[in-house]
Amino acid sequence: MPAGRPCARAPRLAPALGLALLACGAPAPGPSEARQGPSDARLDVVEMLRADRDAPRHPADGGGRAWLETGPEGPPRAVAGQPGRFAFVYEAGALGIARGGALHFQVSPFWGWSTPQVESPEAPGYTLVEPGAEDLALEIETLDQQLLGLRFRGRALAAGERIRIVYGAGSAGATADRFAERGSRFWFAVDGDGDGTRAVLADSPSVDVLPGPPARLLVTLPTTVRPGASFRAVVAVLDAAGNSGVEVEGEVRFEAVPAGLELPARVLLRAGDGGRAALAGVARAPGIYRLAARGPGELAAESNPLVVGAGPRVLWGDLHGHSGLSDGTGAPEDYFLYARDVAGLDLVALTDHDHWGILPLETHPELFEEIARATRRFHEPGRFVTILGWEWTSWIHGHRHVLHFADEGAILSSLDERTDSPPELWQALEGRPALTFAHHSAGGPIATNWEIPPDPRFEPVTEIASVHGSSEALDSPLVIYRPLPGNFVRDALGRGYRLGFIGSGDGHDGHPGLPQLAAPSGGLAAIVSEELTREGALAALRARRVYATNGPRILLRAALAGQPMGASLPAPAGGRGRDELYAEVVAPGPLERLDLVRSGEIVDSLGLEGRRDVRLHRPLEGLRPGEYVYVRAVQQDGGAAWSSPIFVEAEPAGAGALVE
16 A cells, blocks of 8 residues: 555454454455455455354453553553553463463554564564463464464463563564554453464553654634634644644744734643643634744644635534544544544544454444443534444445434444345434445445445435545545545446535544544545534535535535535526536635536636635536536645535426525
């Protein structure tokens, strides 16, 4: 895969089944394998996951306990991206581990921990294994990335016997995850009877990973405010990887605050603030505002643009991301804190996988309840909206995340034969205030099966930009890796599907709203709604009153014949005659161009030569039934925004049309 793209390696859950699965960059199956779905469908992955889920566990599997040794100064802590040394003790359970059985030491398989190894004391991850008895004969080898296996060849390990494992025992230590988090787990698993199937110790030990030194300053404003209205600004000092919680004290000063904004000239960061602060302001006069700021250590930043005027309100959401409960980083509560107090989002959803990670949500409902509790705790309508979600992780038909616009929801697994196809998923969601979103649909880890038409009741929009890149079209900026020809979202529109556009991060680093700080691309959903509630967001998504960016907070407005993005226009058989397209863009960075896409073709491209705001009026002639139009704004750095399409329908707009 291209350098710099995020790649998470899934755990080897059952070595006898050969489960060394890649969430991205997985080897393609052989040409003779039977298939369903797109050409990159992974039936082999589905079969292995089901086999592991259904494999019987011996009572000795998963037995015993493990802990992290504590020194005189308390539990050890790690620093993101820095070397450390960690000593563990495993104590066998009541049934011990049989001769031929195994103990596995699994470092978090995501985001950069050193792989434990026993071959080279000078290399990172060198691991020293100290049996508690001299007559224990152990076969020790690295089985996969971040996975060390200890097999008992001489005799069984009796109940209560101990083995000490020192990870990072060599001169290079063991490099920690580059993303900070509380409770990064070191997983221990036991194959107690030696049949090749193991179970994880549910209370496997953990360590806190601290952020590095201050390296970035961010100032985030809302994008739209009405004249005379108050607003909230967010200030954050982060480390080089975008981690929050850095230790920093001092002032952040706002330079030359424009006269139209009423805002404190400075904010003070104190010890214990984690480098985060919020401040209130009032927008007094219409205009476009950007704040320049300077902080401790001469850190500098410019905010995103704030547009004060009478236009529709734009809310920012990241509706797709992962925590340490599947294949990401951090705890659910820290995910929501980052979204609110660092990224300054209006809406957020945590969408961990149904069956991908060390402890799958499908078989561990207590973990999904932990997500639900955190979602309810942080939900504050009018200030910060949280949405309960999870990811339907089909390796045949493509990944979709599911959002429940209510406090309660249920996991409907892609491995369950009753809900392993999109139509079955949508049928199971009948009667619920829920939506589904296809993502990285053109390629990447797995492409979407566009042979199955999206159900417009549950899937009115699609995610076209994330950390994986853009699935819009081959001519898109930062296009997704391993794209399948004919499988882009623009191709799906060509099939007649009526889909609006959103972006979302699909971040695994614990940084919702800002995964682009550590990846080439990110993703945001811009939701046009005056009401900051779940109900308001659901109504806007159903009406396709949304647009996408790949990370930057670009204001984008578009209308055709006076109708907003996402709308449907009626047209007689002979076409509509002459219509006017309106587009407005206000960007944080210099703009390169503004593209007009009509029914699959770029029909106009306006060079912008570094301007940061533009308004466009352009006539369109003879739009016919079945056509669609949208605009794409591209910054010089590859940051981009896409309006939802406006569709032309054969029949006049009726009771079910989405015209506003």
